[in-house]
Amino acid sequence: MVLEVEELRVRGLETCVGLRPVVLEIGFGRADLMLKLAEAQPERRFLGVEVSRKRVEKSARRVAAKALQNIKLVHAPAEYLLERVLPEASVAECWVNCPDPWPKKRHHRRRLVNREFALRMARVLEPGGVLHISTDHTGYAERIHEVMSKAPGLRNLHAPAPLSTDRPARPETAYEAEWIAEGRDIVYFDYVREAGA
Numbered sequence: 293m294v295l296e297v298e299e300l301r302v303r304g305l306e307t308c309v310g311l312r313p314v315v316l317e318i319g320f321g322r323a324d325l326m327l328k329l330a331e332a333q334p335e336r337r338f339l340g341v342e343v344s345r346k347r348v349e350k351s352a353r354r355v356a357a358k359a360l361q362n363i364k365l366v367h368a369p370a371e372y373l374l375e376r377v378l379p380e381a382s383v384a385e386c387w388v389n390c391p392d393p394w395p396k397k398r399h400h401r402r403r404l405v406n407r408e409f410a411l412r413m414a415r416v417l418e419p420g421g422v423l424h425i426s427t428d429h430t431g432y433a434e435r436i437h438e439v440m441s442k443a444p445g446l447r448n449l450h451a452p453a454p455l456s457t458d459r460p461a462r463p464e465t466a467y468e469a470e471w472i473a474e475g476r477d478i479v480y481f482d483y484v485r486e487a488g489a
């Protein structure tokens with residue numbers, strides 16, 4: 293169930309992943325969330341993209357052990373997948389849980405969520421499609437709100453508040469579980485792609 297990103301680009305999402313709705317998880321880590329969601333929602337196709345080859349390989353073994361047919365994993369930078377591989381309006385739901393915060397100022401340019409990310413997400417989400425982002429890092433949360441609130445066609449589901457502090461009704465990811473156990477506060481952003489935007 294591991295796909296080469298170039299195969300996906302050339303052969304297309306429908307051929308490689310299946311009919312819509314497609315759920316994307318960016319930086320899935322141990323794939324805890326995707327495994328649970330895919331098990332609970334067999335009618336949906338899950339595509340995970342992760343930049344760490346080790347994590348892709350480990351997660352692929354976990355997917356195989358559960359014999360889940362509706363998960364495909366890609367080893368690639370999410371930026372490439374969003375910019376070059378996924379068609380416009382092709383993603384029904386996207387999860388970005390606990391992206392690396394890169395707390396040092398000189399490393400901020402490595403952050404996943406930035407202006408380009410916001411534009412790319414606005415392009416690939418289908419009308420009515422939802423993007424979820426979580427973080428425990430205050431500085432990153434401010435930046436996420438700043439860039440995402442400027443993305444054309446995306447509406448903040450918590451407006452007028454920038455975010456929610458309520459734990460969502462979904463299984464925890466590995467990092468969330470660890471951080472919650474350490475007493476760190478996680479915040480949640482949710483955006484919907486408006487129709488006709």
Ligand SMILES: C[S@@+](CC[C@H](N)C(=O)[O-])C[C@H]1O[C@@H](n2cnc3c(N)ncnc32)[C@H](O)[C@@H]1O
Pocket residue numbers: 318319320321322341342343344347368369370371388389390391392404465466467468
């Ligand atoms: C802090 S971990 C969170 C993992 C998982 N989402 C969770 O909550 O347990 C961040 C993950 O994002 C991956 N990652 C970082 N930059 C990425 C990128 N540009 N494209 C895809 N994955 C990325 C890392 O390899 C890592 O697995």
